[in-house]
Amino acid sequence: MSRERVYAIVDGVFTELWTVADFIWHHPEIAHTEHQSMRVLAETLERHGFVVQRGVAGFPTAFRADIHVKEGAPTVAFLAEYDALPEIGHACGHNLIGTAAVGAGVALARLAKEAGGNVCVIGCPAEEVPPPVKVAMHERGAFSGVDLAMYLHGSDRTTAGGRSLALDTLDMRFRGKASHAAAGPERGRSALDAAVLCMHAIELLREHVPSDMRIHGIITNGGQAPNVVPEFAALRYLVRGPTRAVVDAVVPRVIRCAQAAALATDTEVEIENVGKYWDKLNVPALNAALLEEAAAAGALDVREPPEGAASNDVGAVTYAVPTATLNVKLVPDGVSAHSVEFRDAAGGEPGQKALRFGAKAMAATGWRFLADEAFRERVRGEHRAAVARARS
Numbered sequence: 230m231s232r233e234r235v236y237a238i239v240d241g242v243f244t245e246l247w248t249v250a251d252f253i254w255h256h257p258e259i260a261h262t263e264h265q266s267m268r269v270l271a272e273t274l275e276r277h278g279f280v281v282q283r284g285v286a287g288f289p290t291a292f293r294a295d296i297h298v299k300e301g302a303p304t305v306a307f308l309a310e311y312d313a314l315p316e317i318g319h320a321c322g323h324n325l326i327g328t329a330a331v332g333a334g335v336a337l338a339r340l341a342k343e344a345g346g347n348v349c350v351i352g353c354p355a356e357e358v359p360p361p362v363k364v365a366m367h368e369r370g371a372f373s374g375v376d377l378a379m380y381l382h383g384s385d386r387t388t389a390g391g392r393s394l395a396l397d398t399l400d401m402r403f404r405g406k407a408s409h410a411a412a413g414p415e416r417g418r419s420a421l422d423a424a425v426l427c428m429h430a431i432e433l434l435r436e437h438v439p440s441d442m443r444i445h446g447i448i449t450n451g452g453q454a455p456n457v458v459p460e461f462a463a464l465r466y467l468v469r470g471p472t473r474a475v476v477d478a479v480v481p482r483v484i485r486c487a488q489a490a491a492l493a494t495d496t497e498v499e500i501e502n503v504g505k506y507w508d509k510l511n512v513p514a515l516n517a518a519l520l521e522e523a524a525a526a527g528a529l530d531v532r533e534p535p536e537g538a539a540s541n542d543v544g545a546v547t548y549a550v551p552t553a554t555l556n557v558k559l560v561p562d563g564v565s566a567h568s569v570e571f572r573d574a575a576g577g578e579p580g581q582k583a584l585r586f587g588a589k590a591m592a593a594t595g596w597r598f599l600a601d602e603a604f605r606e607r608v609r610g611e612h613r614a615a616v617a618r619a620r621s
């Protein structure tokens with residue numbers, strides 16, 4: 230087994246990897262502005278022999294780095310993310326996601342010839358904001374030829390799998406007619422009334438949708454002044470469900486809540502679907518292998534995924550390519566991402582551990598996929614079954 234050789238390569242380049250992770254952590258760049266972060270990741274890959282294309286799929290801060298050793302052979306991709314959050318910085322630990330993908334890529338690339346396959350690292354910007362970039366990258370061919378995708382995320386435990394919900398983001402903009410709210414309310418038509426009525430209708434709709442849906446929203450514009458009948462009001466709602474098909478069935482009903490509210494209040498509504506996220510399809514054999522490798526590499530607190538779920542833009546990719554997320558222990562139990570504690574862990578010693586264990590586990594799983602045909606076929610078979618189930 231080449232596990233020890235994978236470990237030796239990751240350990241050998243670890244100082245270089247941590248320098249990159251530390252640089253990105255100290256230079257947090259928000260969605261679509263990740264120029265320095267992309268530069269250090271891409272340059273590291275080039276130093277290790279990858280051919281890097283920058284600005285792929287029409288996104289200036291996206292990249293794809295390839296080591297192509299054999300035509301027609303399977304290709305393993307490691308997905309990098311590197312955008313930060315506004316104000317708080319790398320509180321989602323994307324400095325580790327980007328660098329772990331590079332580390333795993335560099336390690337597997339050295340063994341690629343022997344394993345009989347190709348390796349790539351795909352740089353995916355702007356994970357934190359809609360619209361979902363990976364969906365567009367997938368549609369524009371950035372994942373072409375990829376047979377397996379993996380990426381790392383920090384977590385309060387080490388786990389693989391877990392759910393990720395399909396999601397539509399709806400912006401609903403209501404337009405009415407302004408008037409003096411005391412002197413001439415009968416001349417006005419309140420856009421805020423429409424928004425409030427729409428929220429009520431959505432609350433009533435809840436009873437009649439699958440119970441595992443999550444529908445939640447805010448008033449993004451509630452009017453201009455209390456003595457003016459609001460001529461404009463807006464809502465942003467997130468409609469989430471277990472599968473893309475379930476969300477597709479419910480979204481038109483949410484839209485009708487907005488249309489009904491506009492009709493009742495004599496206002497107009499304009500609805501924009503800002504971004505569609507797919508649920509994440511799991512491949513049990515792949516998750517099990519990845520978790521086994523993570524435990525072997527030394528990852529801490531290995532256990533089952535948590536019950537709750539949010540959404541991630543990798544979902545669309547999982548419908549096309551067997552994909553696994555390795556969550557690696559980074560923070561104490563119950564500490565969530567997007568917190569100061571998470572950020573500090575991602576820039577400190579827990580981040581170093583997560584990076585080292587995660588890069589080793591992903592590279593070793595990649596080796597197994599390339600070198601072990603029976604494993605590869607099992608992963609492919611389970612993936613086909615998961616796609617068929619989700620579409621049925």
Ligand SMILES: [Zn+2]
Nearest residue numbers: 321357566567
């Ligand atoms: Zn995040």
